[in-house]
Amino acid sequence: MKKIIISLIFVGCIFGGGYLTKQIQYHNTTEYKLLTKGYTKEQYHTLKKYLNEQQLTSLLNLDVESEILNLVSMKDFKFNHLERYLAYQGPKDVQEKIHLVNADIDKLNIPYHESMIKFMDATYYIKDHMERYMAYQQSHSDLTIDEIITNVNSNLDYDYYTNIQDTDLSKKNLIIVNKYYKLDQNYIPELVSIDHAGHQATKETAEHFNEMIAAAKKEKGYTFKVNSAYRSYNTQNSLYQRYKNQHGFAWAESYSARPGHSEHQTGLAIDMVTSSSTFDNFEDTKEYQWLMNNAHKYGFILRYPKGKEHITGYHYESWHYRYVGKEIATKIHDLNITYEEYYAYFIK
Numbered sequence: 001m002k003k004i005i006i007s008l009i010f011v012g013c014i015f016g017g018g019y020l021t022k023q024i025q026y027h028n029t030t031e032y033k034l035l036t037k038g039y040t041k042e043q044y045h046t047l048k049k050y051l052n053e054q055q056l057t058s059l060l061n062l063d064v065e066s067e068i069l070n071l072v073s074m075k076d077f078k079f080n081h082l083e084r085y086l087a088y089q090g091p092k093d094v095q096e097k098i099h100l101v102n103a104d105i106d107k108l109n110i111p112y113h114e115s116m117i118k119f120m121d122a123t124y125y126i127k128d129h130m131e132r133y134m135a136y137q138q139s140h141s142d143l144t145i146d147e148i149i150t151n152v153n154s155n156l157d158y159d160y161y162t163n164i165q166d167t168d169l170s171k172k173n174l175i176i177v178n179k180y181y182k183l184d185q186n187y188i189p190e191l192v193s194i195d196h197a198g199h200q201a202t203k204e205t206a207e208h209f210n211e212m213i214a215a216a217k218k219e220k221g222y223t224f225k226v227n228s229a230y231r232s233y234n235t236q237n238s239l240y241q242r243y244k245n246q247h248g249f250a251w252a253e254s255y256s257a258r259p260g261h262s263e264h265q266t267g268l269a270i271d272m273v274t275s276s277s278t279f280d281n282f283e284d285t286k287e288y289q290w291l292m293n294n295a296h297k298y299g300f301i302l303r304y305p306k307g308k309e310h311i312t313g314y315h316y317e318s319w320h321y322r323y324v325g326k327e328i329a330t331k332i333h334d335l336n337i338t339y340e341e342y343y344a345y346f347i348k
């Protein structure tokens with residue numbers, strides 16, 4: 001009998017002790033702590049499905065919120081952004097909120113607006129421009145999302161010749177020069193002659209130009225006449241001043257570039273017509289049509305196209321071609337966009 005009692009006590013101790021140890025161990029688990037914090041068992045299992053142990057533990061430092069349960073199961077949810085998702089006074093839609101915070105929109109000093117998602121989904125959206133898109137939309141509510149993006153990417157939310165930057169010369173053949181990007185007064189590219197009249201351009205421009213006109217000659221018997229190619233800062237200055245004196249400021253501004261802002265100073269631009277046409281009627285020639293279909297194959301783009309005057313800031317110029325290289329000229333030709341748009345989205 002004594003033996004039996006001792007045995008029972010012994011067994012009881014083992015089981016009881018085991019139970020106690022288990023209880024203590026369970027109290028140390030994240031599960032227990034989260035339940036104590038206020039999560040239900042069901043909520044805990046949802047969290048566990050999406051979060052690892054370390055992430056679950058860090059939930060102990062946050063208030064219990066049903067929003068957390070909504071967030072964790074969403075596509076593109078990032079745990080390290082959790083507190084920002086929770087703090088962002090953005091859209092009601094949780095998936096959209098994740099989308100915006102992941103793109104750092106919550107860090108901008110602008111209130112949430114439903115257009116934000118539309119901008120982000122647009123083809124040529126540039127992240128750094130969100131504040132400018134939103135501001136531009138306020139004053140241009142008649143424009144579509146894509147139009148706003150095009151205009152802001154082309155800097156049209158700034159007045160011409162304001163917010164001027166030195167152009168990035170490291171872009172070489174792809175440098176941009178317009179009413180917002182300028183070249184230094186002393187910038188002179190390495191030049192070679194492109195014709196017997198003494199017009200000059202960069203070596204690469206000249207080579208491809210000659211290749212292009214040789215092809216036009218061979219295929220169709222067409223010939224072209226260069227009107228202007230490289231122009232120095234000083235030449236541009238005289239030209240602009242002369243236009244201003246002859247036709248007035250507004251005319252000079254829309255037909256000519258201020259010195260430092262002419263693409264002709266890059267050595268990458270060539271104005272050309274045929275021997276029997278002028279700037280005014282070059283667009284009616286077969287030679288022009290040939291260029292429209294073929295110039296990109298030699299690396300040239302029509303720099304100031306018809307219908308894009310508001311983007312380029314210049315009247316349509318059927319005669320002005322800009323060398324950018326074959327691959328990019330083809331892309332611009334196929335996408336049917338201006339160099340302003342291309343530069344902002346693909347190069348800058």
Ligand SMILES: [Zn+2]
Binds near residue numbers: 270320321
């Ligand atoms: Zn020109």
